[in-house]
Amino acid sequence: MVPxxxxxxxxxxxxxxxxxxxxxxxxxILQDGSFSVLEADHWEKAQNLLExxxxxxxxxxxxxxxxxxxxxxxxxxxxxxxxDIPVIFITSLDEPFDEEKGFMAGAVDYLRKPIxxxxxxxxxxxxxxxxxxxxxxxxxxxxxAEKTLAYKQxxxxxxxxxxxxxxxxxxxxxxxxxxxxxxxxxNQEMANQIKRRRRSEQALLKSKEALTRQNIRxxxxxxxxxxxxxxxxxxxxxxxxxxxxQVKQLVDPYIRKLQQTKLNESQSVQLDILSTxxxxxxxxxxxxxxxxxxxxxxxxxxxxxxxxxxxxxKEIAELVCITPGTVDLHRKNIRKKFGIxxxxxxxxxxxxxxxx
Amino acid sequence: MIPVSLQELKDHxxxxxxxxxxxxxxxxxSIQRALTLEFDKAFNAINQQDMxxxxxxxxxxxxxxxxxxxxxxAEFAQKIEKDAKAGVDADYAALLNELQNGIRDIF
Numbered sequence: 120m121v122p123x124x125x126x127x128x129x130x131x132x133x134x135x136x137x138x139x140x141x142x143x144x145x146x147x148i149l150q151d152g153s154f155s156v157l158e159a160d161h162w163e164k165a166q167n168l169l170e171x172x173x174x175x176x177x178x179x180x181x182x183x184x185x186x187x188x189x190x191x192x193x194x195x196x197x198x199x200x201x202x203d204i205p206v207i208f209i210t211s212l213d214e215p216f217d218e219e220k221g222f223m224a225g226a227v228d229y230l231r232k233p234i235x236x237x238x239x240x241x242x243x244x245x246x247x248x249x250x251x252x253x254x255x256x257x258x259x260x261x262x263x264a265e266k267t268l269a270y271k272q273x274x275x276x277x278x279x280x281x282x283x284x285x286x287x288x289x290x291x292x293x294x295x296x297x298x299x300x301x302x303x304x305x306n307q308e309m310a311n312q313i314k315r316r317r318r319s320e321q322a323l324l325k326s327k328e329a330l331t332r333q334n335i336r337x338x339x340x341x342x343x344x345x346x347x348x349x350x351x352x353x354x355x356x357x358x359x360x361x362x363x364x365q366v367k368q369l370v371d372p373y374i375r376k377l378q379q380t381k382l383n384e385s386q387s388v389q390l391d392i393l394s395t396x397x398x399x400x401x402x403x404x405x406x407x408x409x410x411x412x413x414x415x416x417x418x419x420x421x422x423x424x425x426x427x428x429x430x431x432x433k434e435i436a437e438l439v440c441i442t443p444g445t446v447d448l449h450r451k452n453i454r455k456k457f458g459i460x461x462x463x464x465x466x467x468x469x470x471x472x473x474x475x
Numbered sequence: 476m477i478p479v480s481l482q483e484l485k486d487h488x489x490x491x492x493x494x495x496x497x498x499x500x501x502x503x504x505s506i507q508r509a510l511t512l513e514f515d516k517a518f519n520a521i522n523q524q525d526m527x528x529x530x531x532x533x534x535x536x537x538x539x540x541x542x543x544x545x546x547x548x549a550e551f552a553q554k555i556e557k558d559a560k561a562g563v564d565a566d567y568a569a570l571l572n573e574l575q576n577g578i579r580d581i582f
Contacts, residue, residue, distance in 0.1 A: 139505045140502070140505045140510075148492060212534075232542070233542060233549075234542065
């Protein structure tokens with residue numbers, strides 16, 4: 120049984136024989152649709168056909184008129200373009216030496232005449248399949264070589280990248296170490312600052328608490344002092360009022376009675392002195408009462424006393440060292456505070472009336 | 476040796492190579508042409524005492540007869556080929572005549 124041809128298209132076979140009957144017979148056997156046949160009966164024609172056709176296999180006779188088949192086969196095998204074309208010798212030479220010589224010349228097979236069509240086709244198809252497989256293997260080898268080269272280049276590229284990465288990694292590690300050391304120092308400094316700040320905060324808190332306590336104590340003392348001062352002012356006022364009241368009720372009536380009696384000049388003078396001195400003693404209390412009640416300023420109180428003594432505005436201005444205009448202004452304010460503004464009341468008489 | 480007939484040749488071509496009648500006719504013509512050419516070469520070689528051309532022509536005749544299925548006459552041609560190749564002194568013209576006579580029906 121003839122094996123099947125693996126190649127999809129018809130394969131081209133060159134039959135090289137100078138015997139017309141062989142050429143014709145081989146062509147008839149092989150021209151069954153699977154093969155395209157080219158015929159040559161001498162080397163020049165065969166070479167021309169090889170140059171201009173894609174020949175897949177050569178059937179070659181050995182005994183030829185000029186060059187023999189061995190020489191032709193060697194020429195083919197030495198030709199860069201044709202060397203991969205399988206050559207099968209077909210001959211009627213039957214010596215083992217001839218067959219060996221054929222293989223030594225580069226043939227892939229050796230067929231003896233008479234030709235058996237099925238054996239011829241089987242051998243031809245087998246060698247065409249081998250050739251096709253070899254070509255596929257070569258293509259695969261080429262592809263594999265390209266892939267291997269690409270892989271090697273890729274591997275080299277990766278090695279280079281890895282080396283660069285290692286360098287970068289090493290540099291990065293150094294930077295990380297430096298940065299870590301810096302961060303550690305900064306952290307330590309920050310921790311120290313935090314500690315100092317906490318200590319300061321605690322100290323501030325303690326100071327604040329102490330101040331708060333002190334403040335509370337001061338407020339309490341202020342309150343107590345205020346109470347004491349109020350009490351003292353109240354007591355002083357009561358004391359002054361009592362002195363004035365007692366002088367007016369218990370001393371003044373008797374002085375007036377004495378003044379209405381007949382006294383000698385000396386006695387009269389002494390009584391006046393007594394009365395004046397007593398007024399002098401009591402008048403500050405009375406003045407204070409007025410001042411407190413009328414809210415007179417110290418200057419107004421001073422001016423009021425000088426008015427009461429009968430001093431003119433000019434004299435008061437000289438005594439207090441202010442202008443007479445200013446004295447008049449204070450006199451107006453005093454009148455206003457006593458509620459006698461725009462009234463025909465003498466200020467001195469009004470002030471003396473309080474003394475009495 | 477029994478001469479070869481043209482019908483035996485055609486039967487052989489049909490039986491062995493499954494050739495169509497048309498192909499058989501072409502093949503017969505081709506064999507006849509080849510044999511004619513090679514016998515001419517062989518006789519010329521004898522005349523010129525060119526033993527190389529003689530054994531080559533005898534070799535081609537042998538091949539054509541093998542294709543023709545004339546095994547006995549092919550062996551006869553092979554003997555001439557080998558003797559000529561070996562330089563054996565023989566009456567090659569007579570041998571070729573005997574061969575030619577044996578296969579005259581297919582010429």
